[in-house]
Amino acid sequence: MKSIKLFITLFAVLFISFNSLAETELLSDADIVSIKTVVSSQLQAFSEDNATKAFSYASPKIKSIFGDSDNFMAMVKKSYPSVYRPKNINIGTVEMHRGIPILLVYLVGPDGNFITANYAMQKQPNKEWKIDSCILTTAEAENI
Numbered sequence: 073m074k075s076i077k078l079f080i081t082l083f084a085v086l087f088i089s090f091n092s093l094a095e096t097e098l099l100s101d102a103d104i105v106s107i108k109t110v111v112s113s114q115l116q117a118f119s120e121d122n123a124t125k126a127f128s129y130a131s132p133k134i135k136s137i138f139g140d141s142d143n144f145m146a147m148v149k150k151s152y153p154s155v156y157r158p159k160n161i162n163i164g165t166v167e168m169h170r171g172i173p174i175l176l177v178y179l180v181g182p183d184g185n186f187i188t189a190n191y192a193m194q195k196q197p198n199k200e201w202k203i204d205s206c207i208l209t210t211a212e213a214e215n216i
Contacts, residue, residue: 103173108175110201110203118155118156123141123142133204134204134205154180154181154183155208157182159184161179174190185210
């Protein structure tokens with residue numbers, strides 16, 4: 073009986089390990105570079121007040137919600153000041169959460185607060201990566 077419980081436990085651990093490994097392997101090195109480039113490019117577009125360019129990195133879902141680049145930029149200015157005008161940017165790692173790549177970006181907002189921007193990414197049929205959402209959380213200062 074003990075050997076059956078041990079076998080089941082080992083099987084469960086291996087299954088979870090392989091499942092996590094499989095999620096990680098969904099992204100190639102090129103995908104990771106592309107994801108980081110897309111987010112960095114959007115942040116650069118915000119710094120240049122280039123609404124059209126910033127909006128071009130948004131997923132179709134985001135584009136349908138805001139309709140045009142002016143509405144999108146107005147929302148970012150109002151609701152995401154740490155993304156719109158960060159004092160400091162540190163591009164972090166891409167992590168998989170439930171099959172969705174999330175890029176962690178560590179920011180110092182205009183108010184001096186440390187923020188982590190969690191960018192959920194979506195791969196398009198043409199293989200380009202687009203930003204599907206951005207959720208802000210309080211960051212630890214050591215990440216900046």
